[in-house]
Amino acid sequence: MHQSGFLCSLDDFGxxxxxxxxxKDFNIDCIKLDREFFIDIENPKAQTIIAGFITLTKELGIKMVAEGIETANQIEILKHCGCEIVQGYYFARPYPLATLESWLDNFKNQF
Known part of the structure; x- marks a missing residue:
């Protein structure tokens, strides 16, 4: 995959x-940690597992995306755990291309 110029991502990881x-066995660029880990994110065990995944992926040089993020509380806990990339309905739902372009313009203007 890499020799052909592609990056390799594992979706719904965990x-x-x-x-x-x-x-260990594959040269992965990014994992997308499944939303199941974030549903009960206030659980201390869940936070320990998430923080462990974040540490592990950073040490392996792999990017990690938290999937299915829907609340500000999830965002805050993930920040505390050291998560740098999130994806989910908290920011936006999937859009058709024309709507997405308009949304992106508005989003850029907010920052």
Whole structure:
């Protein structure tokens, strides 16, 4: 994949068929940690697991995206855990291209 110019990302990481061994066996650029980890984010065990994933991916040089983020509280806890990239309805729902372009223009103007 990399020789052809592609980056490799694992989606829905941590549930289903994904496993930690994939991080050892494959040259992964990014993992998208499944939203299941963030549903009960106020649980101290969940926060420990999330922080551990963040530390692990940083040490491996892999980017990590927190998927399915829907609340400001989730954002704050993820910031505290050291998460740098989030994705979810908290910011926006999926849009058709024309709507997305307009949304992006408005979003850029906010910052």
């Amino acid at each position: 549930v289903g068929f994904s496993a930690l061994a994939l991080l």
